[in-house]
Amino acid sequence: MTDTTLRTDTAPPQLASRHRAVGLAWTTLPYLVSVVLAFMVGALVIVALGHDPILAFQSALTTSFSTPYGFTQTLQKWVTICLCALAFTIPLATGKFNIGAEGQLLVGATGGVAVGILASDLPMFILLPCVLIAGILAGAAWAGIAAFLMVRFRVNEILSTVLLNFIAFQVIDYVASNVWPHRGAGHPETIPVGDGARLPGIGNPPFHSGVILTVLICVGVAVWMRRSSTGFEMRAVGANLRASLVHGVRTSRMAGAGLVIGGGLAGLAGAIEVAGVHGNMLEGMQSNFLILGIIVGLMARGSIVAVPFVAFGIAVLEIGASSMQRTAGVPIEVVLIIEALILIFLLLSTVVRDRFGSAA
């Protein structure tokens, strides 16, 4: 069912390095073509709206690199997008769709903010790890509900994860307006966490150290999925359910574990948003990270290794989008349409490759 999304290696391992380079080019070419095509359609839309596409794309693509502030913003955005994309991609490896990164992020943020407020006097070296771990556990537990329903009662995971998002919206609304409300903020948000719960900044202008943490997590998850036996079993469940069942893999447990791990990472994203970006929890902090995470995961075609790179590209676009709206007057939604188009063209490229590319 998911064979189109899980095809990660185009070149068999026995190929020589020269062939590997060809294989890499063969993998990246569809990305380039899809991006160019999507931007061309986007340009048509922008022209139809009566704006200048060159100016729009210039600010959409260069904002991240033209100012130091834009670059740190991009890095911080990358953290959340990347973790949400992993939250989607890891369950996808087992053939399950996690559409609940948003809810898991919010509940993770709730866990993080709870620890950060209740234990605000603790020194940083104790409090900060506790905040992040609370986020992971809360996110994992939230996804765990869906995993339990899936393993025990065969409830479709697309449904349960989505429904849990809507429950999470109400949970954080309650926490932000009744439990630890920040009076006078004019918007449901909690009081700030203690100073010890803030991620220290790096560089000038500073970006939070969650960036480093995320890099480590990306490497760790990629190695773990490719080299550990659990990672192998997970991928096996997604690649061929029946074969892995026959070989004694506990398939439903693996699928459930994938969801829980994904939920933990999304929860960590929420805790990092609290500890690194906002300093408290506020309604609407999930932004559009769910959609971006899924887009990145699908664009990476389930490849854990590709996720951080694709996520960076999307982060650049997202940071550029708002400046595009300011400078060229082009509505921010154009970027979402371009992203969806890149994804659709990328999917179509699989068909093109299968039909005409088998000789190469």
Place this chain on the structure above:
Amino acid sequence: MNEVVQLLTLMIPAMVPFLLAAQGTILSGRAGVFNVSQEGLMVLGAAVGFLVSFKLGSNTLGLLAALAIGGLFGLILAYTTTLLRLDQFVVGLALYFAALGLASLLYRAVIGVTLEPPLIPTLDSYPIPILSKIPVVGEILFDHDLVVYFTLLLSFALYWFMYRTSAGMRFRSVGENPKAADSVGINVVRIRMWAGVTGAALMAMAGAYLPMVYTGTFTEGMVGGRGWLVIALAFLGGWRPQLVVAGAAFFAGMEVLALRSQVAGIDIPHQFIAMLPYVATLVVMIFAFRWARQPQFLGLNYDRESRMVG
């Protein structure tokens, strides 16, 4: 008593978005096309329906425009999955994003940013002569707008088509076992294409109904997860057009009750009341997946060249 009648009268129009979109989901699903872009299509249908009604001054044209745009998205889904055999969930999610983006973009391009939201007239109600004079029942069932009647008739027609005609049996066989269907000369691709297009069109129409009956204007959050609940509804009703009516009544009842209890000022934080429909759905899903059957080839693409049976 009066209170109950009033709630039930409110419940019938509240059923319509759920029921229309669920019938669309079932129509696609029974042929094996699992559309997961309901939420996006409903938002897009709401935007297109609202904008066309606003610009051309006719709600009927708005509904038709929503049907058309939904059909177009359904065509993309059906074409890429039946003929190109791309993954149905992946394409469905991509279309969900595209529909969300397109909806806000269209609204932004046509209306722009305004202080006062533009309004369209809500749909008039057409009491059915004689029937609407029946005490209680007439008031609850037969004094609504035309879309309500259309939806109820459509539900009945779909049931009749699927279970009482031989064409319907051929239609269902495509979702159960396309290989067997193909072997007796049923055109699997054509049926799946039609199912995908009409199903998505109904979903978008369900979205267009929202601004025309509730607010008279379009906001991005107005669908509010109904699209996802609709998927739950389809599973809950066992992918049967007749059972889904009861499910839609359940969801609509929840919605109306949640609104009513907020107004009545019951001493529970409103967030807990607002999460009730979703919690209840999760709980009900536990039982639904126990007993409800689903089409065997739901969400799976058919490749006539493949040697796998299923």
